[in-house]
Each structure stands twice: as C-alpha cells, then as structure tokens.
Amino acid sequence: MAFQIWAIFKLLVLFLKELVVSTIAVVRQIIRPRLLVRPGIFAYQTELETDWEVTLLACLITLTPGTLTLEVSNDQRTLYIHAMDIQDVEQLSKQIKGTFERAIMEVTRS
Template sequence: MKKLYATAKLLALFVKELFISSYAVILHIIRPRLAVRPGIFALETELESDWEITLLSCLICLTPGTLTLDVARDSRTLFIHAMDIGDAGLLSQQIKGSFEKAIMEVTRP
C-alpha cells in the first residue's frame, strides 16, 4: 500500500517535471538572442539495478534542460548534457535530492 503511494508520487513527479522542463526549453527557444551555455557533466549515482538506472535516466531526460547521453560501463556514472550548465554542482544536487529519493522509495522496501 505504501509502495502504491510512492509509485503515484513518482508518476506525479514525472508529469510535473515534464511540464516545467518544456516551459524552460520553450523560453530558451523563443528568446531572441541565444543565451545557453551547454556542456556535458558526469553524475555519480547511488542506484544499482538496471531498472532503477533506466528510470533515473528517463527522469533526467524530462528535467529542465538535461538529457542523458551515456552510461559508463560500471553503471555508476551517468553523462548528462545540460542546456544551461550554470552550476553543475547545484544541478546534480537537485537530481540526487529529489529523483533518487523518489525512485528508491518505490524500488526499495
């Protein structure tokens, strides 16, 4: 029962992030002067199974201005292309804080 609640929360997070990110991307697109500073940064993840990492990378693809490019061989590092890499530390902090926790609540008992 608790798991069901966590799954519903994860789904709601998915939808919310999708809307926020599309709004951010649209703002970037219709700005008259292109003000993006793209780049690729690495993210160490604590998740282990393939299933969790798949979920996390899908979620990252839906966050504002980030897109998973590659997963390292040891499946512990994700390479993420960010649209505006103002502060990579802040970005990865945010991903770790909200998404990993939400996914862990679903997959771990």
C-alpha cells in the first residue's frame, strides 16, 4: 500500500513537472515574433492494457499544453495524438513511454 501511494505521488509530481515544462515551451512559441512550430498528428502505440490506464494516459496527454489526444483505437493499443510541435515522432513517443506510461504502470501494477 505504501509503495502504491508513493507511485501515485511520483505520477502527480511527474505530471506537474511536465505541465510546467510544456507550458513554458508553449509560451515561448506564442511570444516569438515568428511561429516556428511543426504541428501534426501521430499514432502512439501503448503497452497499457486496461481502460483505466489508457484513459488516464489520454487525459494526462490532453492536460499537458501543446498536446491533445484525438482518438483511441478500438483495441485500445493506439492513441492518435496532435502535438503543437513535432520535431521527431520517435523521440516524442519515447518521452511519453518513459514518463507517463511508465508512471501509470507503477501505480496500477504494483
């Protein structure tokens, strides 16, 4: 039980960190005299299995400035995400997998 509370706390702190970092990135783009973004939509393959896990991931992505979950496939393995600035889809996917997805698994699979 204590481990799960710690995992929930870590997920909350991670989300707050990502919220601040992405907010700063969005504000930087807004105040620039010339917009230098490459918006786009990409398919993200997840290892999460339950409805709750996938829903939580989709919500965390949507609540983070600059990204929005548009759709979840019927098999719940693919999320279609719109990002304000996509430099490298693979790097963005690794970031989501290494942060939100990993933290969600720590909470739900402990």
